[in-house]
Amino acid sequence: MLEGWKKFNFWVLMLLVPINIYLIFLYAPVEKTMGIVQKVFYFHVASAWIGLLAFVVVFIASIAYLANRKVQMNHLALASAEIGTLFISCTLLTGPLWAYPIWNTWWTWDPRLTTTLVLWFMYVAYIALQGGGTAENRRRFAAVYGIVAFINVPLVFFSARWWRSIHPIVVSGEGIGLTPKMRFVMFFSIVTFSFLYTYLLGLRYKGISLAERINRLKAELSQ
Amino acid sequence: MSNYFHRVLLIYVKDIKDEFRTFDNLLSTIIFGVMLVFIFSFAFQLTDLAVDQAFSAVLWVSIFFSSVLAIQRSFAKERENNVMDALLLASGDRGIIFLAKFLCNLTVLLLFELVVVPLLWIFTGISALGHIQAGLFIGSLFLGSWGLAAIGTMLNGITIQLPSARLLFPILLFPLLIPLLIGVIQCTNTALLGVSEPLSGWVYFLISFNILFTVLPLVLFDFVLEG
Numbered sequence: 001m002l003e004g005w006k007k008f009n010f011w012v013l014m015l016l017v018p019i020n021i022y023l024i025f026l027y028a029p030v031e032k033t034m035g036i037v038q039k040v041f042y043f044h045v046a047s048a049w050i051g052l053l054a055f056v057v058v059f060i061a062s063i064a065y066l067a068n069r070k071v072q073m074n075h076l077a078l079a080s081a082e083i084g085t086l087f088i089s090c091t092l093l094t095g096p097l098w099a100y101p102i103w104n105t106w107w108t109w110d111p112r113l114t115t116t117l118v119l120w121f122m123y124v125a126y127i128a129l130q131g132g133g134t135a136e137n138r139r140r141f142a143a144v145y146g147i148v149a150f151i152n153v154p155l156v157f158f159s160a161r162w163w164r165s166i167h168p169i170v171v172s173g174e175g176i177g178l179t180p181k182m183r184f185v186m187f188f189s190i191v192t193f194s195f196l197y198t199y200l201l202g203l204r205y206k207g208i209s210l211a212e213r214i215n216r217l218k219a220e221l222s223q
Numbered sequence: 224m225s226n227y228f229h230r231v232l233l234i235y236v237k238d239i240k241d242e243f244r245t246f247d248n249l250l251s252t253i254i255f256g257v258m259l260v261f262i263f264s265f266a267f268q269l270t271d272l273a274v275d276q277a278f279s280a281v282l283w284v285s286i287f288f289s290s291v292l293a294i295q296r297s298f299a300k301e302r303e304n305n306v307m308d309a310l311l312l313a314s315g316d317r318g319i320i321f322l323a324k325f326l327c328n329l330t331v332l333l334l335f336e337l338v339v340v341p342l343l344w345i346f347t348g349i350s351a352l353g354h355i356q357a358g359l360f361i362g363s364l365f366l367g368s369w370g371l372a373a374i375g376t377m378l379n380g381i382t383i384q385l386p387s388a389r390l391l392f393p394i395l396l397f398p399l400l401i402p403l404l405i406g407v408i409q410c411t412n413t414a415l416l417g418v419s420e421p422l423s424g425w426v427y428f429l430i431s432f433n434i435l436f437t438v439l440p441l442v443l444f445d446f447v448l449e450g
Contacts (some may be wrong), residue, residue, distance in 0.1 A: 066446055121398040128394055130386065137449075141381045144443050145365075145395060148377075151439070152399050153433060159402040162424070163409065 002202065009199045016074040016192040020185075028185040035109065037101050040094045042185055046193035054084025055150055058126070059063065062146035074139040075212070077146055078130055079204035083197060085123040091116055111161035118156045122149040165177060230314055234323035241300065242331060248296045249331055256289040256339040264346035274347045279411035282343055283367065283404060286336065291393050293331050294375035298383040299325050307448070317444045322378060325437065329372040338365055349415065356414040359422070363410035369402040370436060377440035378443040380447045402432055 024042045031038035061077035064070070095113065096106040107113065126149060130142045178186065242249055263281045267274040274281070303306045314320055378395045382388040406429040414420050440447075 081446065118398050118401050125391075125398055126393045128391060129381075129385075131385075131391075137384055140446050140449065144381065144446050145378075148399065148436075148439060152402070153400040153434075159428065161403045162428075165406050215405070 006202050009195060011197050013199055016195060020192040023134050023185045023188055024196040028182050029179060035101055037098055040098050042189040044091055045092040045186055046189040047087040048116065049177055049190050050193050050197045051084050051088035051091055055081045056148045059150035062143035065143045075205055079201050079208055081123055082204055083200050085127065088116060088120045088123060092120060111157055111164055115157040133208060171210045228318050231322045233403055234267060234320065236325060237305060238327035239330060249334065252289055252293040252335055255292055256283060256285055256335055257342060259285040259288060260339055275349045275409050277361050278347055278415055279408050280347050282411065285339065285409055289335060290332060290371045293335060294328050294379050295392055297376060300380050318441045318449045321440055321444045325372050325376040328376050332368040338441055347393060360414035363407050363414060367407035367432060369433045373433060373440065375438045376393045378422050403417045418443060
């Protein structure tokens with residue numbers, strides 16, 4: 001079942017990715033004031049979406065692991081965390097590329113930016129906690145941390161927003177008036193990235209499971 | 224129910240006694256905190272920046288960093304001679320151990336602040352300002368320490384069972400503390416600088432944040448101290 005899904009996913013991606021690139025660079029109109037740099041927006045938003053989605057998967061898989069202790073759930077959570085880190089890193093890297101020419105600053109403590117950065121830190125902490133270790137207790141701890149960290153995300157966002165709403169906002173919101181064409185391309189990118197995420201998740205999940213199997217076999221052989 | 228809290232109290236008293244008999248944990252934390260406060264205040268003096276504007280930032284960065292030292296000890300001492308197993312047997316409930324350790328860490332942090340905060344006060348010369356809301360200031364110190372102790376105790380229960388505990392603990396701790404950091408700095412800043420902002424919201428936010436992160440570990444601690 002998993003193999004069939006992977007193959008299907010692969011061909012969907014082969015179809016969607018070229019269309020998406022065409023849509024981003026040729027179909028979507030060039031933004032009047034921002035110019036060509038605005039194109040990074042389609043990658044940026046889609047990566048941010050995947051970063052958040054991946055964390056939801058970590059959260060659910062962590063609860064499932066604590067509930068019935070299936071190793072697969074732990075592998076799924078770890079795979080999702082790794083891919084989420086990758087996409088959040090993309091978000092954090094593409095953001096400044098756009099922000100510097102538009103806002104004239106590489107970074108600002110906007111609630112969304114702050115939350116994304118804290119999310120990145122929590123992902124890194126989660127992966128460090130698993131630490132490549134295969135011991136049962138590491139899985140359990142990672143699951144506990146995954147749950148607590150996920151609950152922390154909205155708290156970070158709302159406290160950061162609240163703090164900003166009291167103080168004067170240095171840089172106002174993104175202020176992108178999206179035309180219908182742009183909005184369509186944005187949603188298309190999100191769909192493409194979601195397929196990319198599930199494909200990578202499947203690959204990484206298998207990779208982690210195989211690595212664990214090798215470790216187990218090695219341990220059995222050395223006895 | 225009273226039995227439950229009686230057991231919490233017993234473990235708490237044991238930990239506090241231990242804290243004062245060995246004394247090295249509390250003492251080294253305080254010395255580290257004094258050192259931090261000194262370095263911060265001095266560095267600000269060297270740059271000729273107005274340190275009273277940055278007081279709450281310096282204060283909380285010092286407390287956060289020192290708390291890593293203070294809290295890291297709380298479970299470490301139970302590892303010697305398998306005291307942890309005895310504690311589990313004696314208490315019968317992991318929530319009891321969490322609560323007792325949390326209260327002990329909170330006490331240690333408050334004692335630590337009792338020394339460090341006046342010192343920072345003197346170093347930065349902030350007392351010249353005059354219109355300070357003492358109640359709010361002390362209240363925010365308490366709320367900040369509560370959150371720190373609760374999250375720190377839970378994470379220390381995790382990291383102490385792993386080989387790379389010292390490195391992992393701050394990495395796990397600091398991202399979770401960001402909402403707390405925002406809240407307490409708002410409160411201390413208002414208490415010191417007397418900015419008339421609608422503040423009660425932040426106090427309620429801190430209280431609910433702290434209750435959440437005290438109850439959540441109580442539920443999850445069964446998974447932390449297993450087997």
